[in-house]
Amino acid sequence: MLARDDQDSLKRTPLYNLHISLGGKMVPFAGYDMPVQYPAGVLKEHLHTRNAAGLFDVSHMGQIALRPKSGKVEDAARALERLVPQDILAIAPGRQRYAQFTNAEGGILDDLMVANFGDHLFLVVNAACKAEDEAHLRANLSDDCVIEQLADRALIALQGPKAESALAKLCAEAPAMKFMDAGPHKVAGIDCFVSRSGYTGEDGFEISVPAGDAERLAKALLENPDVMPIGLGARDSLRLEAGLCLYGHDIDTTTTPAEAALEWSVQKSRRTGGARTGGFPGAEKILAHFDHGASRRRVGLRTEARAPVREGALLFADASSSEPIGKVTSGGFGPSLNAPVAMGYVPTHQSALGTKLFAEVRSQRLAVQIAAMPFVKNTYKR
Amino acid sequence: MTTTLYTSDHEWLAIDGDVATVGITDYAQSQLGDVVFVELPKLGRTLKKAEAAAVVESVKAASDVYAPVTGEVLETNPDLASEPALVNSDAQGKAWFFKIKIADKSELGGLMDEAAYKAHTA
Known part of the structure; x- marks a missing residue:
């Protein structure tokens, strides 16, 4: 075992x-x-x-400095906006923002943090993606930026x-x-x-x-x-x-930011009608999903039973239908809730809070309900 | 007089006549971590040796517990539903999973005694 x-x-x-x-x-x-x-x-x-x-050791994650060749941090920000749908120019010195590298199909290559350190940008990326992210930055931003993986x-x-x-x-x-x-x-x-x-x-x-x-x-x-x-x-x-996505599970190269319920992370300035609309990989599809909706959506799931519903479990509209409508992308036991919690993708028209669905766990259909995330209230000091 | 035997998959069996009480070993619970849910086999089900019989879930993952011998499930432990953490606190005592009627005692031949199991997990 x-x-x-x-x-x-x-x-x-x-x-x-x-x-x-x-x-x-x-x-x-x-x-x-x-x-x-x-x-x-x-x-x-x-x-x-x-x-x-x-205290968590997260040293496996990638730390990357993006230094503008011009010496002006705005130029690094403008350059990075070619790879992410976020407003990077608006990040004030001493502030950071959550972002995603997108691909031409509108999917997510990685999610990251971008901080403005005054004279350069500081990026924190996922461990499993850091080599690809660095190569992606070098291939696309080398004219404007010096890219340095801070491996030390x-x-x-x-x-x-x-x-x-x-x-x-x-x-x-x-x-x-x-x-x-x-x-x-x-x-x-x-x-x-x-x-x-x-x-x-x-x-x-x-x-x-x-x-x-x-x-x-x-x-x-x-x-x-x-x-x-x-x-x-x-x-x-x-x-x-906390309802936060794990890259490679809840978001990946096939999920757009709108499908992943990450609308909050894409500012108006980069959306349709914004001052710097588009201009990032997959913009057409990503913006269409914001403007007209996507056909599926990431949602939170709670169960009535004690059995955890884990990644890969198929979701069904009722107890007997043979066609799954979605899939769990992360799931387990929430110690603070003393109950199972999960997230997954379902058709948008079946994504309303409170919708009752079924998850298949070891050939049994367990009742689950779409629930608001975060499951546990944030305590950020704003 | 009961005899306790062990499987290489970290189940224990306390054998009393033709009935075996089955659980997971203290070593297994220490490797799994905090147990939050146990799924037990249905009463009366006939399990085949090495078939998935129960599931033990920690915060991290779900692990199968295999039937160490072929036989019918006679009883399951009702306490594990309300207190799955018993598996961590008393794996080889109060946290027994199920009792099985041993169909073929020759299947016991391949199992380990305590000394052999200790060597197996050393």
């Missing part, structure tokens, strides 16, 4: 030794040997993050209601930051890039730190009794409860 993966040739983050010393159970993830959980276990780690603060930096997320007080002990400026503020700050005397953001639905921070200082910083944060190390298992259950 238990599978073991080949541990050879896996990359290690700068916090690998710390994970081992903390008793982390290591698993392969996106080519890295990463802690899926620590001795406390996924349930306790999840709840601790919601109640106090959790670790990334630490500190999330939860006690994240602010924990970070404030090492970085006096942290409490003054608002949700999606981002910029260089000294943390424990180390030159870091800090953003007030995360992937849990909680208030919190992501801290980019030079690789050689990462363990010292992580240990300094973990000295605080409010802070517990959290593995990838709880990272996934936290983001699922």
